[in-house]
Amino acid sequence: MDLSKIGQLRIKNETETKVFAEEVAAFADVGDVICLFGALGAGKTNFSRSFIRSLTRPDQDVPSPTYTLVQSYEIQKQSNLIAIWHFDLYRISEELEIMELGIEDACSDGIVLIEWPENALRLLPERRLEIHFEFSQHHEERILTLHGSEQWRNLNIKNIGVF
Numbered sequence: 112m113d114l115s116k117i118g119q120l121r122i123k124n125e126t127e128t129k130v131f132a133e134e135v136a137a138f139a140d141v142g143d144v145i146c147l148f149g150a151l152g153a154g155k156t157n158f159s160r161s162f163i164r165s166l167t168r169p170d171q172d173v174p175s176p177t178y179t180l181v182q183s184y185e186i187q188k189q190s191n192l193i194a195i196w197h198f199d200l201y202r203i204s205e206e207l208e209i210m211e212l213g214i215e216d217a218c219s220d221g222i223v224l225i226e227w228p229e230n231a232l233r234l235l236p237e238r239r240l241e242i243h244f245e246f247s248q249h250h251e252e253r254i255l256t257l258h259g260s261e262q263w264r265n266l267n268i269k270n271i272g273v274f
Contacts, residue, residue: 117257124251132161139222146228149244154253155226194221201227
């Protein structure tokens with residue numbers, strides 16, 4: 112798998128997380144998988160919520176799929192209806208359980224966000240973006256490291272605190 116480092120960002124607060132999530136969402140297309148790594152409270156769900164709302168509507172109810180494991184949403188893009196899948200695999204450790212959630216089908220015909228993807232990596236397509244959220248010394252600030260397949264190298268991250 113050839114996931115190249117795309118860059119590293121310093122996100123100062125939830126507003127910047129929202130802006131970054133909107134940029135990623137605008138770039139995402141059917142077949143794209145976005146894997147979100149990081150400790151509890153690092154910002155994965157906030158990113159996901161902003162990503163989904165930017166493609167659906169600003170007041171869209173976007174609950175964390177911690178207990179349901181997966182939530183789906185639909186968007187109209189040109190004349191096509193596209194599914195957005197939001198998985199939270201924190202409580203799942205077996206590949207068979209992950210497969211039973213329909214993750215492989217979701218990856219082929221929708222846009223997929225996965226929190227806690229560590230146990231699913233062997234099942235995922237190479238066409239993906241990995242975002243690693245890390246805590247900073249400053250309270251709300253996060254350091255995001257991005258790795259991605261070739262098409263993600265064109266993602267415009269210049270509007271955020273790149274370093």
